[in-house]
Amino acid sequence: MAKILKHWRDAATVIVAARNAKSLNNFDYRLLTIRRHGKSNFMPNTYVFPGGTVDKADFANEWLDLFAENGLKTALNSIINIAGNRPPLFRTQRDSKVPNEVGLRICAIRETFEESGVLLVTDPKNAANPMSRLLELSSLGQIRHGELEQWRERVSGDANVFIELCRSLHCVPDLWSLIEWSDWLTPTDFRKRRFDTAFFVCCIDDTPTAVIDDKEAVDLKWISPMEGLRSHKREELFLAPPQVYEISRLLNFPKLDDLHRFSVERQNAGMDIWLPVRYNATDGVISLFPGDSMYPVNPDFVGQTDIKDLNQTRAESRQSQIGRASCRERV
Numbered sequence: 001m002a003k004i005l006k007h008w009r010d011a012a013t014v015i016v017a018a019r020n021a022k023s024l025n026n027f028d029y030r031l032l033t034i035r036r037h038g039k040s041n042f043m044p045n046t047y048v049f050p051g052g053t054v055d056k057a058d059f060a061n062e063w064l065d066l067f068a069e070n071g072l073k074t075a076l077n078s079i080i081n082i083a084g085n086r087p088p089l090f091r092t093q094r095d096s097k098v099p100n101e102v103g104l105r106i107c108a109i110r111e112t113f114e115e116s117g118v119l120l121v122t123d124p125k126n127a128a129n130p131m132s133r134l135l136e137l138s139s140l141g142q143i144r145h146g147e148l149e150q151w152r153e154r155v156s157g158d159a160n161v162f163i164e165l166c167r168s169l170h171c172v173p174d175l176w177s178l179i180e181w182s183d184w185l186t187p188t189d190f191r192k193r194r195f196d197t198a199f200f201v202c203c204i205d206d207t208p209t210a211v212i213d214d215k216e217a218v219d220l221k222w223i224s225p226m227e228g229l230r231s232h233k234r235e236e237l238f239l240a241p242p243q244v245y246e247i248s249r250l251l252n253f254p255k256l257d258d259l260h261r262f263s264v265e266r267q268n269a270g271m272d273i274w275l276p277v278r279y280n281a282t283d284g285v286i287s288l289f290p291g292d293s294m295y296p297v298n299p300d301f302v303g304q305t306d307i308k309d310l311n312q313t314r315a316e317s318r319q320s321q322i323g324r325a326s327c328r329e330r331v
Contacts, residue, residue, distance in 0.1 A: 007302055008186060008194035010089060012108035013051025014178060015199060015246060016118065018207040018222070019256050025226035029203075029256040031247065032210060033228070034115055035219035035237075046240045047221065050118070052111035053195065057159035059096035059103040066163060070124035070172055076102060079175055084270020087183045089196045104198045105175045106162070114156045115217045116210040119148070120202060121166060122174040156213065177202050179263040184242040185275045187287070188303030196273065199246065203260040225250040241276050241287040275299050279310040279317075286310060286317045 016032035024030075033047040067073055080101045082090075090100045098106075109120045151169075154161045166172055178200035186194040212220045221237070225247045232239045239247065253259035276287040277299055288295045310317060 008196050010054040010092065010104070011052060011195040011197040012054065012104040012111070013049045013197055013199055014108045014112050014120070015049050015181060015201045015250075016112070016120075016204065017201065017250075017256060017259060018204045020207055020222075024224040026254045027224040027226060028254070029259070030207065030222035030224055031228065031250070032116060032118065033221050033223055033239075033243070034212060034217040035221075037216060037218050045238065047219075047237050048240050048243055049199070049246075050112040050115045050217075051108050051197065052115070052216075054103065054107045055110075055159035057162065058107040058110065059094055059098040060160070060163065061097050062163055063098055063102065063106060066166060066172060070127070072124060072127050072172065075127060075176070079105070079180075082180070082270050083268050085272055086270055087273040089183055089198055089273065101180075102175060105178045105200065106173050108178060108198070108200055109173045109175075110155060110159060110162045113152060113162075115213055116220060117149070117152055117213075118208045118210050120174050120177060121169070121171040122177070123170070124172050127172055127174065127176060152213075156215070177204075179203075179260075180267045180271060181263060182242075182246065183271055183273045185273055185301065187276050187278045188300060188305075189278055189307045191303065197242075199242070201259070201263045203256055203263070241289075242274075245289055275301060279308050281310050281312055281314045281317055284314045286312075286314060 017029045018032065019028060020030050032050060034050055035047050036044055064073070067076060076099070080099050082101070089104070092100060094100070094103075096103065113119045151161070151165045155165060179202070180198070181201045182199040184197050184199060186196075188194070207222065210220055210222075212218060223231070228237075228239065228247050229244070229251075231237045232244060250259065253262060272290075274290055276289055277296060279286045279288065279294075
């Protein structure tokens with residue numbers, strides 16, 4: 001597996017689930033989604049969870065100094081020592097002392113801040129809290145109006161600035177509020193635009209203010225799992241296949257507390273890498289997920305075989321297997 005890691009880039013994303021006082025379709029929380037720019041080289045106009053590719057700054061050894069200075073060195077063990085299966089993304093050897101479980105979370109938190117303005121940090125005294133709240137601006141000390149937006153602009157320009165932000169505002173990335181959820185690998189037909197992405201779940205007690213950056217993201221929606229899937233089916237918005245799959249999983253948890261409890265209990269079981277396998281339907285593309293009756297026993301992770309044709313329409317294929325994702329463009 002180490003050999004094929006060269007065929008993609010590492011990334012991380014966060015499924016931000018925020019409690020909402022108004023229940024919608026029996027769900028007491030909403031999910032943060034952002035729409036990628038129409039000119040993006042990867043998944044244009046698609047609604048995704050906030051996140052992005054790993055930067056060297058996410059694995060800077062200085063992060064370990066920051067946690068140690070705040071008495072949190074031992075607290076990191078709760079997210080590092082996972083007993084279950086570790087996919088290649090979490091076993092990658094890097095030129096850094098920062099564990100993958102730490103660096104990938106820092107990446108996800110930094111990218112979420114850049115794309116949505118939601119800053120998942122906490123006072124060091126509250127770190128390692130199993131149900132961390134989003135840190136309010138009032139908790140960050142005396143901040144001039146617009147100062148946080150200035151930090152956001154600086155971090156977007158240089159990922160190394162993120163640790164400077166944390167030191168200046170006397171906070172730490174809330175690694176403990178990000179729970180391991182899944183690991184998705186971009187389909188092979190994307191060729192040079194492939195990513196191995198760690199998905200984390202972050203449950204928040206209240207809904208934070210989110211604002212798009214008008215660069216990578218051009219729109220933002222807070223959606224309930226049920227309504228999000230219905231809008232996708234009506235083609236009112238297009239969700240990327242991993243988002244469709246993950247939001248479908250969340251249908252099992254209409255209550256935020258239940259979602260958080262399950263995700264914390266499940267995390268220690270570890271996870272596998274998931275690769276959608278795509279087929280050309282007569283009117284678009286079908287994405288098959290692990291567990292599908294047509295999913296190959298030994299999927300091609302590298303892309304040595306061409307995408308296959310399926311002599312069915314997208315609608316016909318979905319009738320035979322619930323949960324398949326599709327899009328109109330053929331490969």
